[in-house]
Amino acid sequence: METLNEWAFVGVFFAIAWVFPALPIIGAWLVRPKKPNALKKQTYESGVETVGDTWVQFRVQYYIYGLVFLIFDVEMIFLFPWAVAYERLDWFAYGAGFLFIFLLTDALIYAWRKRALEWV
Amino acid sequence: MIELNAQTIAFAILSALILGGGLGVVTTRNLVHGALWLILSLLGVAGYFVLLSAPFLAAVQVLVYIGAIAILIVFAVMLTRSMTSLGEVRNRQWWISAITVVLLFLLLAVGIILPVWGRGAPGDVTTLSATVGGAVELGEALVAGDGFVLPFEVASILLTAAMIGAIVVARDEEDGQA
Amino acid sequence: MGLTGGDVLTTCVDFINTLAPCLVRAGWHGDIANLLSLLLGVVIVATVPLLTVILLIWIERKFAARIQDRIGPNRVGPYGLLQSLADALKMLTKEDITPTGADRVLFNLAPIITFATVVLIWAIIPFTPLHIGADLSIGILYFVAVGSIGAVKVMIGGWSSNNKYALLGAFRTIALIVSYEVPMILALLVPVLMAGSMGMQDLTHAQGGMWFIVMSPLAAIIFFIANLAETGRSPFDLLEAESELIAGYHIEYSGFKFGMFMAGEFMQVFTVAVLTAVLFLGGWWGPFVDQVPALGFIWLGLKTAVVYLFMLLIRNTVPRFRIDQVMNINWKFMVPLSIVLILLQSFLLRLVDVLGLRPAPELANDLLANLPQTLVLLAGNLVLGAIFLLLLQRHGRTLRKADEALAAVREPAPAGGMAEA
Amino acid sequence: MIPLWMYLVVAALLFCIGIYGVLARRNAVAILMSVELMLNAVNINLVAFWRYLAPQDMSGQAFAAFVFVIAAAEAAVGLAILLFVYRTKRSVIVEDVNLLRW
Numbered sequence: 001m002e003t004l005n006e007w008a009f010v011g012v013f014f015a016i017a018w019v020f021p022a023l024p025i026i027g028a029w030l031v032r033p034k035k036p037n038a039l040k041k042q043t044y045e046s047g048v049e050t051v052g053d054t055w056v057q058f059r060v061q062y063y064i065y066g067l068v069f070l071i072f073d074v075e076m077i078f079l080f081p082w083a084v085a086y087e088r089l090d091w092f093a094y095g096a097g098f099l100f101i102f103l104l105t106d107a108l109i110y111a112w113r114k115r116a117l118e119w120v
Numbered sequence: 121m122i123e124l125n126a127q128t129i130a131f132a133i134l135s136a137l138i139l140g141g142g143l144g145v146v147t148t149r150n151l152v153h154g155a156l157w158l159i160l161s162l163l164g165v166a167g168y169f170v171l172l173s174a175p176f177l178a179a180v181q182v183l184v185y186i187g188a189i190a191i192l193i194v195f196a197v198m199l200t201r202s203m204t205s206l207g208e209v210r211n212r213q214w215w216i217s218a219i220t221v222v223l224l225f226l227l228l229a230v231g232i233i234l235p236v237w238g239r240g241a242p243g244d245v246t247t248l249s250a251t252v253g254g255a256v257e258l259g260e261a262l263v264a265g266d267g268f269v270l271p272f273e274v275a276s277i278l279l280t281a282a283m284i285g286a287i288v289v290a291r292d293e294e295d296g297q298a
Numbered sequence: 299m300g301l302t303g304g305d306v307l308t309t310c311v312d313f314i315n316t317l318a319p320c321l322v323r324a325g326w327h328g329d330i331a332n333l334l335s336l337l338l339g340v341v342i343v344a345t346v347p348l349l350t351v352i353l354l355i356w357i358e359r360k361f362a363a364r365i366q367d368r369i370g371p372n373r374v375g376p377y378g379l380l381q382s383l384a385d386a387l388k389m390l391t392k393e394d395i396t397p398t399g400a401d402r403v404l405f406n407l408a409p410i411i412t413f414a415t416v417v418l419i420w421a422i423i424p425f426t427p428l429h430i431g432a433d434l435s436i437g438i439l440y441f442v443a444v445g446s447i448g449a450v451k452v453m454i455g456g457w458s459s460n461n462k463y464a465l466l467g468a469f470r471t472i473a474l475i476v477s478y479e480v481p482m483i484l485a486l487l488v489p490v491l492m493a494g495s496m497g498m499q500d501l502t503h504a505q506g507g508m509w510f511i512v513m514s515p516l517a518a519i520i521f522f523i524a525n526l527a528e529t530g531r532s533p534f535d536l537l538e539a540e541s542e543l544i545a546g547y548h549i550e551y552s553g554f555k556f557g558m559f560m561a562g563e564f565m566q567v568f569t570v571a572v573l574t575a576v577l578f579l580g581g582w583w584g585p586f587v588d589q590v591p592a593l594g595f596i597w598l599g600l601k602t603a604v605v606y607l608f609m610l611l612i613r614n615t616v617p618r619f620r621i622d623q624v625m626n627i628n629w630k631f632m633v634p635l636s637i638v639l640i641l642l643q644s645f646l647l648r649l650v651d652v653l654g655l656r657p658a659p660e661l662a663n664d665l666l667a668n669l670p671q672t673l674v675l676l677a678g679n680l681v682l683g684a685i686f687l688l689l690l691q692r693h694g695r696t697l698r699k700a701d702e703a704l705a706a707v708r709e710p711a712p713a714g715g716m717a718e719a
Numbered sequence: 720m721i722p723l724w725m726y727l728v729v730a731a732l733l734f735c736i737g738i739y740g741v742l743a744r745r746n747a748v749a750i751l752m753s754v755e756l757m758l759n760a761v762n763i764n765l766v767a768f769w770r771y772l773a774p775q776d777m778s779g780q781a782f783a784a785f786v787f788v789i790a791a792a793e794a795a796v797g798l799a800i801l802l803f804v805y806r807t808k809r810s811v812i813v814e815d816v817n818l819l820r821w
Contacts, residue, residue: 006433006434007170007434009339009432010421010431010432010440011130012336013344013421013432016337016340017344017417018414020413020414020417021409021412021414021417022410024386024390024557024558025406025554027554028389028390028391028554029394031390032393032394033393034393035393038398041396043462043550062469062472063199063290063798064291065477065625066192066195067192067286067795068480070188070192070791070795071280071282071791071795072483072484072633073183073187073446074184074188074279074788075276076442077184078262078275078784080259080487080490080496081176081256081259082262083259083644084490084494084495085255085257085258085263085494086259086491086494086647088494089260091648092263092265094645097263099273099276101641103277104280106280107279107283108633110283111283114291117625117629117630118626119626131721131725138729138733142733142737142756145740145752146744146749146753151746151748151749156404158756159450161733161756162755165762168766168767169766171721172726173770174783176435176780177780177783180439181762181787182444182446183439183442184787184790185790186447187443187446187447187449187450188446189755191450192794192795193748193751193752193794194453195798196748196802198469200801200811209744209746211743211744213742214743217738217739217742217743218739218743220738220742221735221738224735225731228734229728229731233728238724252770252774253775258777260777261777262781262784268781271785275788279792282792282795286796286798286799289802290799
């Protein structure tokens with residue numbers, strides 16, 4: 001069990017880490033030339049005039065990948081404690097973990113069978 | 121009464137993050153901003169978990185909420201083209217909701233939390249037990265026969281059902297061979 | 299609290315560890331003294347990657363140049379060593395354009411987050427047995443959590459540019475990052491299973507007898523490939539394939555903000571190399587590290603260099619995948635493989651335990667005592683890998699047959715033989 | 720040391736903000752985000768009670784882990800339903816989507 005001091009280090013790190021990239025950007029802001037005009041500020045879309053706004057219709061496939069990822073991510077909440085404690089556990093725990101993973105694999109197999117994982 | 125040290129300062133900053141982010145979520149017009157406010161708020165909650173000596177849950181909070189749920193929400197915002205809600209942000213009865221919510225908070229805070237858990241209550245201790253269970257103990261509890269092994273498996277089934285259900289509902293009819 | 303190491307820094311560390319009490323004795327407030335020593339530690343840990351990245355860019359360019367039969371940077375300084383500094387100076391004085399309609403705050407925030415999240419990972423890298431930024435009990439999960447912010451930064455960068463291409467590029471990048479995170483996390487479970495801890499120092503200590511790459515080569519390979527994809531580099535750079543598409547989600551960025559994205563990418567590659575070395579190549583373990591802990595810094599550096607150069611080799615020689623191939627590799631090969639691998643590895647570990655092949659605690663760092671269990675685990679991994687490769691081969695063969703059949707239908711046997719395409 | 724009631728008050732505040740969002744927002748995505756806020760308030764409470772009142776017993780953390788599962792399932796299915804509704808109704812404003820009225 002670490003002390004809160006280790007986390008104090010991480011906290012200070014979180015506060016400081018922004019400074020490193022921010023400094024050169026601010027420095028550049030001070031030094032660089034600033035002569036924007038309407039032409040320069042156009043969005044770069046291969047020289048084609050921008051038509052409409054940025055709300056292009058996205059395919060639902062992105063959502064499906066995000067969804068499968070979310071489910072597997074949540075699985076980690078249980079698998080990491082299981083893995084850490086594994087040395088102290090018995091065959092029963094192995095069975096429990098096996099069943100847990102097996103049940104989730106069902107979902108993956110289903111998605112595979114329904115061709116939900118294809119990039120169409 | 122409350123001394124000024126690193127922990128209380130961290131607590132104050134995190135509380136500001138949580139509540140500010142929460143207010144951002146419910147008031148902002150732009151839903152992408154809303155998702156980012158949500159991320160900020162949830163990051164604050166992760167900080168709370170660290171302060172409460174549950175670093176495992178803090179990491180999981182960042183992993184699940186910020187890495188996955190927030191991304192999913194942004195996907196949904198883009199897919200439904202509801203980046204900025206046209207027209208009103210709030211419905212017509214919003215002030216009724218606001219009053220109800222304020223009353224509810226007063227009830228919770230003044231009516232329950234302060235009398236029950238305030239000064240002199242079990243939680244008002246100055247020193248906490250130094251030894252708390254970590255991920256190892258959580259793992260043991262999760263798969264122990266007299267512990268949470270049944271909820272553990274049910275969680276797996278719930279996740280499976282959620283994934284299958286969401287895929288079925290979200291997919292277009294044309295490209296899924298039913 | 300320890301700090302970064304190296305022979306030169308050893309004295310410095312002692313200075314830091316005694317800094318807080320010294321200041322208190324000199325009449326400072328205890329909290330302020332603590333904060334000062336913390337700050338110093340943070341700055342030192344964060345500077346290690348910052349300084350290396352300047353050198354790395356030079357190494358990378360030289361390496362790429364050699365592979366492509368060029369010389370590479372050779373004008374600024376000896377062997378062109380100062381080229382990166384010249385580039386930084388150039389970026390500093392370049393005009394920086396924010397496109398119309400961009401979300402200014404988020405547009406500026408994205409490069410900062412990109413860089414900061416990579417630096418943050420260094421807080422948990424164990425440099426030597428004594429020197430580590432913060433030895434968290436959830437060490438490896440901290441890396442995963444910070445890494446998962448990567449998708450957010452891509453989203454912020456792509457969305458705030460108000461550019462269709464940037465947004466589409468961002469979405470593709472997110473889909474890629476998110477997909478490959480699944481096998482990466484699953485592969486990380488294997489070292490955690492074997493070490494029985496998530497702390498980075500514990501994970502390194504557990505490799506005293508045998509490196510994890512020998513005990514589970516498959517996990518190492520999955521982790522390596524998944525991280526290669528997460529960095530968005532060749533052969534997984536289809537999202538910013540310079541020759542085919544435009545630059546992806548950071549297309550609108552210029553000047554130093556673009557530089558931050560580039561530097562962040564270089565540093566991420568290096569960070570991945572370090573993590574691979576720590577998790578699978580034994581970290582700071584090496585000869586004489588027991589006597590002189592600071593030597594660990596050098597061993598870790600050597601192992602990291604090997605991994606890093608291997609990554610450069612792959613980047614510069616392997617052709618780019620198509621996006622459907624990338625997704626298929628992940629969901630239909632890596633994810634099933636990692637799932638089966640975890641089930642197998644946990645079974646074998648239990649088996650080793652039951653058969654009594656696990657070395658006694660006092661012999662945990664002994665190579666010979668570790669051999670039996672290593673052999674069992676290695677054999678299991680090899681068999682599993684062979685099965686999956688055979689399946690893959692069969693699948694490839696059916697695909698090729700289908701392709702050939704399709705081609706035969708389309709144009710019946712070219713008569714001339716030498717008919718040019 | 721921060722007393723327990725401070726955590727509880729912040730959690731209650733967050734919960735109320737979430738309820739306000741659910742009741743007052745019109746966009747369904749915003750409502751789902753507010754629900755996430757409420758679930759997080761619950762999690763703060765669970766972990767705070769665990770830390771202050773029963774640190775040896777892992778139930779608090781285990782419950783929080785299960786709340787994560789609920790939150791994930793809710794987000795996944797909720798957003799999927801939203802996408803479906805958007806495809807059929809071209810709107811995610813809850814007042815326009817009253818197909819469950821009869």
